[in-house]
Amino acid sequence: MQNQAKNLIDKLGIDARLLGMIGALVVIWVVFGYFTGGRFLSPRNFFNVSVQTASVAVMATGMVFVIVTRNIDLSVGSMLGFIGMTVAALQVQVLPDVLGLGHGMIWIIAAVAAILMGAILGAFQGWIIGYLTVPAFIVTLGGFLIYRGAMWWVTQGQTQAPLDPTFRLLGGGAEGTLGETLSWAFGVFAAVAAVGLMLLSRRRKSAHGFAIKPVWAEAALMVIAAGLILCFVWIMNSYPIPKGAMRRIAAAEGIELTDGLVWYHGVAIPVLILLVVTVGMTIVAQRTRFGRYIYATGGNPEAAELSGINTRMLTVKVFALMGALTGIASIIASARLNAVDVGLGTLDELRVIAAAVIGGTALSGGFGTIYGAVIGALIMQSLQSGMASVGVDAPLQNIVVGFVLVFAVWVDIVYRRRAGI
C-alpha cells in the first residue's frame, strides 16, 4: 500500500515536500473547520486568509533568494514600516497639495515610490554586505533598528490616514477585488496558461528524447492544476459583498440597487499581486541566469566565483530585489489598513523568515523554492487565523507558532537526510 502510493507519487513526479506542505495545510484547515463548526472553511474566511497572507508571502519569495545565498535579512519588517510611513505621508501630506486631492496619479506615484525606495535601501544594504563584507546578520540588524527609528522621524510618530482611495484598492476589501466576471476570466486564463506550459515542457522534453511522464499522469496533473485554480476562483466568487459595502459601491458608480441583487467579492487585488510576484519570482529562480547564479552561489560560493560569477554584485541585486518586494508588501499592508502607524510591520521579519523556512528553504544555503515560501506563509497565516477564530489568546498563539516553526524545520532536516540531499 505504502509502496503503491510512493510509486504513484514518483510517476506523477511531484515533490514529496510539496505534498507534505499541502497535507499540513489541509490538516490545519480541517481541524479548525471542525472546531469552528465550519466557519473556518467558509468563503469569507478563505478570502480573509488569502488577503492577510499576501504581504508576508510577497516578502517571503524574496527572502528565499536571500537565504539561498547564505544571507539573512532581519530588516524587512522595519523597512516595510519605514516605506509605508514615507509613502503614506507622501499621499496624505505632499501629493494632494501638489496635484490636488484625489488626483489620479497619486496612487501610481506612491506605489512606484514605495518599490523604488525599497530597492534602493536594499541595494545599499547589499553593497555593504557584498563589497564591504560585513555579515548580513549585522547589517540588517542595524537596518532593523535604523528603519524603525527613521519611520518615527518621518511624521514625528503621527499616524497617517486616510490613504488615497485608489491606492487603498491595492489592499483588498470589498472594492479592492477583481469582481465576479473578471475573476472568472482570470481563472480561465490562468488555468489555460498552466496547462499550456505543461504541454510545452512535455513537448520540449520529448523533442530531446528525455524520459517523460506517462500520458495519464500528465493529464491528471493538468486536471489538478486547472481544477485548483478554478476552485479557488469559485470560492472567492462565493463570498457575497455585505449590503453596506454594496450600497457604498452602488452610490459611487451610480447604479440602482434592487432588492434581490447580490454581488460577490472575487479574487482580491493583493492576492492577484501575490500571484504575479510568485509566478515572476519562480521564473527568475528557475529560468534565468540570475536565478541560476543565486543557487550556485548558495551551493558553493567559491565555485560560483571560479565560474566567473560576480558574487558581490549578485548580493547587491538579491538585496535590492528583497527591498523592492518589501516595497510591494508595504503597499499591500498599508492599503489594507488604510492607515500607517509606527507599529506597521513589527515582527514581520520573523514571519517572513519563518514562512521561507517552513517552506523548505535551508539556512545553510543553496536550497529553497518560491512556491514553498508562499505555502509556508499560508500555513502560518492559517494557523494564526484559526487560533484567533477559536478564541486562543495572542500569547498562546505565539507559543504555538514558535513550536510549529521548530517542528517544521526538524521534519525538513529528517526529510533531507532521508532523501540524501
Place this chain on the structure above:
Amino acid sequence: MDKKTPLVDMRDIHISFGGIRAVDHVSVDLYPGEVVGLLGHNGAGKSTLIKILSGAYAADGGEIYINGEKATINNPRDARSYNIETIYQTLALADNLDAASNLFLGRELVTGLGTVDDDAMEAEARKIMGRLNPNFKKFAEPVSALSGGQRQSVAIARAVYFNAKILIMDEPTAALGPHETQMVSELIQQLKAEGIGIFLISHDIHDVMELCDRASVMKNGKLVGTVDVKDVTDDDLLGMIILGKRPGEDTPVV
C-alpha cells in the same frame, strides 16, 4: 612543434598570503600540443601558481604572455576569454546543482527568450559525458549525490567542453578508478594531438613520465627547475621534489 612563441609564458610570478610566499618568483611556459607536468610536495605552491593563470588569484607581481602577447587576467572570466579552462583540485562544483548546470555554470545555453535552456544543456551534457564516462547516468540528481570519481568526471567535462586552447588540470585523476584514469590519459593524448597545451599537476611520477613532455618542479614556493622528461629518470624527478636538487648537481637550489 613551433618552439618560437609559447602558448603560455608566465614570468617571475610571485604572490604571498600573509607572511607565506606561496609562489616565489616562478617562471614556467607551455607550447601548443605540449603537456607540462607541475610537481612538488604538498604546499609547494602548484595550485596557487595555476590559480593565477586561471584568474582565481591576482599575482602580487610578474607577467603572463599568451601567444607572445601580454595578457591581463584579473578574474576567471578573463581567463576563459583566453580559452583557458581549469580543472581545480577542489573541483569547484556547486553541490546543489545537477551535472548539466555545473557544466554550463557561467555560460548557460539560453532560449530565444533569454531564459536558460535546461533541456538543451542536459542534452549536451549527455553527449559529452557519453564520450568521457559512458557509465555516467546521474543527470537528474544534484552533484552532491555523485561519487568522488563521478564528480571529477563532471569537472573534466566542463573543462573540455568549451574548446580550451590551454588546459589546466590540478590532480585530475586523484579520485578516479584505474579504468577512468586510463580514459583521462587517453583524453590527454588526444587533446595534445589537437594542439592544446596542458599544465598537468600530479603527484604520480609514473603518470608524469608517461604523459608529460617537460616537468617543472616547485619546492617551498620556488621553482627548482624545468626538465625534459625524456632526459631524466624517476629518481632524478624525486630528487628534485624532495631534495630540491637538479639532476647532476650536488647542492640544492632551493
